[in-house]
Amino acid sequence: MKKIRCALIGSGNIGTDLIYKIQRSPVLEPVWMVGIDPESEGLARARAMGLKATAAGVDGLLPYVREDNIQIAFDATSAYVHAENSRKLNELGVMMIDLTPAAIGPLCVPPVNLREHAEKVEMNVNMISCAGQATIPIVHAVSRIQSVAYGEIVASLASKSIGPGTRANLDEFTYTTSNAIEVVGGARKGKALAIINPAEPPMLMRNTISCLTDETPDEARITESVLAMIKEVQKYVPGYRLVNGPLFDGKRVTVFMEVAGLGDYLPKYAGNLDIMTAAATRTAEMFAEEILAGTIQLKPVEVAA
């Protein structure tokens, strides 16, 4: 079967883990890895896994986009360079999946709104944050049954799974995730809390999702909706597991989740990174399926002067 050819930008942990997930996909093929450090382990590994690699940043990839027929690019660099990367690749008709907090394009949580983005042929979609991917499906599972006045999530992350970029910019994580709980999750007000736990052996990612509904929650329907949503997420993150709940307390609904990673490149405890790469891969697959079926067509984005 024909596959859609992809480029990965950023040769760190996320980019490297993406190679494994994309290689397994029936509709995607990883072709290029883009880095900025010729000595990086990620570039060497990408080459060893059969990808072409450049250490010259996105500019090193641009001349090959047409001849290698690259149609989808994943950006796992930083918010600061994403805008430029996206502009250059969009101009060539490459669709961008943004794993940075830049959020130029619409926010995407696959089981909630991916189909909508694919139908609109969005040329840049943003994957929010690890905590967003792990919790917003549950907020939505409640808000699709009853209106939610307030959604709050607590993400506990293993210290070893949090890189220097996130550490130095925790506020960005807080703002991005809180906003997405509202925009995608459907809560009128959202709040995100992050805890970094150094326990050894490293703890699996834990997420607690609490919603305050406007009216008394319909326990049976909300429980059914939450369990159905968990099954949807498990399709691309098999280690997404309900630990406790839904717990009902007046108008408060609380769900306690755990995320174990697949252990591709990243260790299992890094479920937070795994859920990002898995959601990004799922997003690319949906676009790829539509492109292959001929229902959508990617077009170069004209840039206003």
Add this chain to the structure above:
Amino acid sequence: MSEVNLKGRKVTVHDMCLRDGMHAKREQMSVAQMVQIASALDDAGVPYIQVTHGAGLGGNSLQHGFAPHSNEEYLSAVCSAVKRTKVSVLLLPGLGTMRELQSAYDCGARSVHVATHCTEADTSPQHIAYARKLGMDSTGFLMMAHLNTPEGLAQQGKLMESYGAQTVYITDSAGYMLPADVKARVSALRDVLRPETEIGFHGHHNMGMGIANSIAAIEAGAGRIDASVGGLGAGAGNTPLEAFVAVCERMGIETGCDLFKLMDMAEDIIFPLMEHIVRVDRSSLTLGFAGVYSTFLLHANRAAARFGIPARDILVELGRKKMIGGQEDMIIDTAMTMAKERGLLKDAATGAAS
């Protein structure tokens, strides 16, 4: 008890009634109560007082409880009521943000404890730098310090100093440490920090060691001590300020506080507003003994009542799972898991006790 002569040593005390004490009040304090307490502390010559939700800026949440007022409402009222004392706030990166710090500054806060778990100092550079930019008295606050070695804490403290912290605290959030533990940690910091960088100690009284640990910290070079009048704080409370000041007077340590005014304040204002007697009891002693975050106390008592699992069992399990400050959600989660194991609760996914 001490071989070091501390006569004439100056120590800056920092009262925690209106921040850590919020935990002991389940975050329920009125603006009028805050103003009354702050004014009494000001009158007694306490140089610094901390005022926020118990979990600090951004603390109002389902996770940490909602106070009846915003931090801004409390801060504005207190800052305009006090004359000499400086008002500080607590900020935990991951919960509070720089926007909230700016807002607290605008209300009159001039000092901040930027708090991280004792191994995660590198989550604080933005916030410490921002506090310094605002001209605030900036402290790096290493919580649950018993979970890191003296050498490890020294490294973490050095990081905070490099971000701009003017003071680095050893924070015994679990009330677990003994005087020798405190001395080793403060000494390790003193060895690596610049001479002008101050060292602080924040104790909890869960093992009854608040005052002894604070004195040990001073002996090893600490110049700032957190305490609270009447011990109003999480767990068995903070180091009781009036008793600490009394000990200091006997030892010749200068705090600049009026002991009798603090004693009167504890008796007339703080004790009457306590909802439970803040003291070493079965649950709070368990926190200290097992090394669990003091704020977990009331949460564990509530989960115990709800799911039929003794609070002590829950707290010990939380200690075993190495849960840290901020993971209050894991208290209910742990209680539910234990209740399922004991056949007291059904599993939602299967409808059966698992």
